[in-house]
Amino acid sequence: MFFELFFQYLVAGLTYGTIYAIVGIGFNIVYNTTGIINFAQGEFVMLGGMIAVSLHAFLPLGLAVAAAVLITMAIGALIEMLFIRWLVKPSVLRMIIITIGISILVREAALHLWGEGVRALPYFTGNEITALSLGGVRVSPQVLWTLGVCSIIVIVLNVFFQYTMLGREMRACASNRDAAALCGIPTRNMVTLSFALAAGIGALAGAVVSPITQTSYGIGTGLAIKGFTVAILGGLGNSMAAVAAGFLLGTLESFSIWVMPTAYKDAIAITILLAVLFVRPSGLFGNKEAFRLKEF
Amino acid sequence: MRIFKVLAVVVGCMALFAAPVVAAESIKIGALLAVTGPASFLGAPEAKTLEMLVTDVNAKGGIGGRKVELIVKDTQASPEKAVSFAKQLIDEDKVFAIIGPSTSGETMKVKDIAEQGKTILLSCAAAETIVNPLAKYVFKTPQKDSDAVVRIFQQMKKMGISKIAVLSSNTGFGNAGKQQLEKLAPEHGITIVVNEVYDKAATDLTAEVTKVKAANVQALVNWSIEPAQAIVVKNARQIGLTIPIFQSHGFGNISYCKLCGPAAEGVIFPAGRLLVADVLSPTNPQKKVLESYKKEYEAKYKEDVSTFGGHAYDAMMILEKAIKDAGPGADQEKVRAAIENIKGLVGTAGIFNFSPTDHNGLDANAFEMLTVRDGRFTEYVR
Numbered sequence: 192m193f194f195e196l197f198f199q200y201l202v203a204g205l206t207y208g209t210i211y212a213i214v215g216i217g218f219n220i221v222y223n224t225t226g227i228i229n230f231a232q233g234e235f236v237m238l239g240g241m242i243a244v245s246l247h248a249f250l251p252l253g254l255a256v257a258a259a260v261l262i263t264m265a266i267g268a269l270i271e272m273l274f275i276r277w278l279v280k281p282s283v284l285r286m287i288i289i290t291i292g293i294s295i296l297v298r299e300a301a302l303h304l305w306g307e308g309v310r311a312l313p314y315f316t317g318n319e320i321t322a323l324s325l326g327g328v329r330v331s332p333q334v335l336w337t338l339g340v341c342s343i344i345v346i347v348l349n350v351f352f353q354y355t356m357l358g359r360e361m362r363a364c365a366s367n368r369d370a371a372a373l374c375g376i377p378t379r380n381m382v383t384l385s386f387a388l389a390a391g392i393g394a395l396a397g398a399v400v401s402p403i404t405q406t407s408y409g410i411g412t413g414l415a416i417k418g419f420t421v422a423i424l425g426g427l428g429n430s431m432a433a434v435a436a437g438f439l440l441g442t443l444e445s446f447s448i449w450v451m452p453t454a455y456k457d458a459i460a461i462t463i464l465l466a467v468l469f470v471r472p473s474g475l476f477g478n479k480e481a482f483r484l485k486e487f
Numbered sequence: 488m489r490i491f492k493v494l495a496v497v498v499g500c501m502a503l504f505a506a507p508v509v510a511a512e513s514i515k516i517g518a519l520l521a522v523t524g525p526a527s528f529l530g531a532p533e534a535k536t537l538e539m540l541v542t543d544v545n546a547k548g549g550i551g552g553r554k555v556e557l558i559v560k561d562t563q564a565s566p567e568k569a570v571s572f573a574k575q576l577i578d579e580d581k582v583f584a585i586i587g588p589s590t591s592g593e594t595m596k597v598k599d600i601a602e603q604g605k606t607i608l609l610s611c612a613a614a615e616t617i618v619n620p621l622a623k624y625v626f627k628t629p630q631k632d633s634d635a636v637v638r639i640f641q642q643m644k645k646m647g648i649s650k651i652a653v654l655s656s657n658t659g660f661g662n663a664g665k666q667q668l669e670k671l672a673p674e675h676g677i678t679i680v681v682n683e684v685y686d687k688a689a690t691d692l693t694a695e696v697t698k699v700k701a702a703n704v705q706a707l708v709n710w711s712i713e714p715a716q717a718i719v720v721k722n723a724r725q726i727g728l729t730i731p732i733f734q735s736h737g738f739g740n741i742s743y744c745k746l747c748g749p750a751a752e753g754v755i756f757p758a759g760r761l762l763v764a765d766v767l768s769p770t771n772p773q774k775k776v777l778e779s780y781k782k783e784y785e786a787k788y789k790e791d792v793s794t795f796g797g798h799a800y801d802a803m804m805i806l807e808k809a810i811k812d813a814g815p816g817a818d819q820e821k822v823r824a825a826i827e828n829i830k831g832l833v834g835t836a837g838i839f840n841f842s843p844t845d846h847n848g849l850d851a852n853a854f855e856m857l858t859v860r861d862g863r864f865t866e867y868v869r
Contacts, residue, residue, distance in 0.1 A: 192701075196697065196701050199693075199697045199700070199726060200694055200697055202693065203691070203693035203694035203697055204694070206691050206693050207691055207693075207694075210690060210691065302523055306531075307522070307523045307524070307527030307528070307531055308527075308528070308742060309528075309714045309717075309742065309743075309746060310746075311746055313748075318748050318749055319721045319724070319725075319747055319748035319749055319750040320721070320724040320725060320748070320749050320750045321725075322725045322726065322727065324727070329725060329726045329727050330725075331725045400690075403690070403691055403718075404690035404691060404718075405690075405714050405717065405718065405746060407714065409524065409525070410690075413688040413690070414690065444694070445693070445694040448683075448694040448695060448697075448698060449694070449697075449698065452683060452684070453683040453684060453685050453694075453695055454657070454683075454684050456686075457686065
């Protein structure tokens with residue numbers, strides 16, 4: 192019974208962790224090219240879920256999710272072009288405030304478009320009560336879907352940023368925009384691309400987690416806070432680290448429920464986050480040297 | 488569709504500005520409702536219901552020849568906003584009465600404001616504490632949460648259940664329910680083994696239900712009004728928890744049932760009879776009121792009726808009757824007294840019998856035990 196319980200809590204923790212991680216990854220992409228935190232990331236997650244649910248009414252699931260990702264990417268790019276692209280040498284603070292404004296704008300637009308109702312995509316495999324049983328420990332197939340999609344995103348992103356020309360150009364943008372521009376990298380296009388990419392990943396995350404978390408116009412903020420937490424905890428800019436931090440936070444939360452009242456769950460998570468940031472401001476897996484050179 | 492609504496509002500506003508001021512004698516009724524935000528499934532149908540009723544009343548020439556003017560304020564379920572809107576309605580708009588707020592937490596915050604402003608407040612929220620201790624100007628239309636708890640415990644006794652787990656959300660509604668469950672459990676011979684409070688914005692509750700599973704209880708009671716109440720049911724069934732699940736009357740919205748999918752099957756919860764209006768026996772005194780509200784609402788808004796809209800319906804009915812009873816030119820104090828004299832008013836939540844000591848007017852009979860079968864609400868057959 193003890194081991195069964197242990198693993199059941201572990202599964203719960205993994206469920207939380209994958210949700211946090213898949214949302215957290217999106218923060219890293221904009222950070223990797225612009226060095227800022229895009230506070231509208233949660234809204235991309237919400238848009239992905241909502242658009243996919245709406246499209247699923249007349250498209251098969253896979254197509255609906257793919258279309259939702261593409262549409263959200265277009266929205267992400269459009270937002271960048273409208274609000275950020277024309278800024279001359281924006282300061283970090285200004286860009287952050289702009290992204291907060293965008294997040295409010297998107298949320299209100301979604302409220303008018305979709306109303307206040309809660310919706311969800313159907314479970315990708317099985318239904319609301321399906322669970323795979325592994326020696327008494329039960330896990331919903333949707334958790335595995337989220338885990339799978341999360342892994343694929345991490346691998347693809349790593350390859351993209353490490354080994355492709357475009358990815359390296361995007362990273363160059365983040366390190367030093369002027370130097371990158373002198374090397375002939377179209378820095379403005381790179382920033383637009385990073386917003387589109389972040390929006391796409393956010394949307395994919397939103398669609399995949401929506402059967403578990405359900406979605407409504409206001410869900411972005413809540414998800415983004417936890418996603419942001421794990422992105423920081425892992426070390427900004429590192430997707431693999433965000434996943435590890437997500438699992439860490441998720442399992443900590445879940446095991447804290449085992450021994451303590453649920454009400455303390457967030458207190459424990461935040462305490463640990465603060466403790467880590469005091470000792471290692473660059474995050475658990477962040478590079479100390481690189482961190483010192485960053486503006487934010 | 489939404490675009491048209493926005494357009495309609497814009498055109499409506501323009502018409503308002505253009506119209507000459509003739510509504511000098513109108514009765515101003517304020518509404519503090521959570522039209523958007525986490526409790527929007529309460530506030531949105533409530534606002535729609537009020538708009539529908541006010542249109543009807545005005546089409547019939549108003550109450551006693553006076554037109555009704557409805558001022559809806561969207562509190563987004565935020566107690567802070569509810570407080571500032573309540574002050575605005577009382578001090579600036581000088582409304583005759585206020586319908587709402589939608590949630591218990593908000594109502595508790597505006598209770599004193601209404602009392603000091605001597606403005607009738609007809610709350611659409613459930614918590615017992617709204618009318619107990621009694622405030623002179625504060626009434627409420629939904630059934631009491633203590634009555635819901637009593638009905639649940641009676642049902643448990645019939646099923647031979649004595650050890651239970653309680654999950655509730657950290658909102659006014661969740662808190663009030665939790666307190667009533669804790670208070671009434673001993674006298675019904677029920678022991679609460681697990682008692683957990685989760686965040687209202689929770690996105691997954693697998694760990695919480697695992698704790699319930701580990702405790703070997705005979706039933707799970709969940710008390711919340713947020714989307715999380717659907718997540719609880721799904722997670723419980725996913726980890727293979729097979730014990731009966733009881734929900735509060737907050738589950739009385741078919742959209743949550745749909746979100747749960749097959750996981751909702753067999754969930755037992757107390758609710759007003761509105762949800763089962765079409766299968767109710769024709770001799771039931773509430774049948775006529777319920778069917779007419781359901782028919783009109785569903786025809787007008789093309790969405791399923793919910794018990795929450797019904798609370799606003801009852802509030803408006805009570806107010807209308809009290810204003811008529813108090814006679815022309817009656818002030819707020821006379822209308823307030825007239826509400827206390829209302830007896831046998833058939834509403835959607837039950838049959839209201841108010842008195843100077845009972846500002847709710849409903850008893851445990853207003854609840855029916857319902858369950859979910861094939862994705863639909865039906866009466867629970869014991």
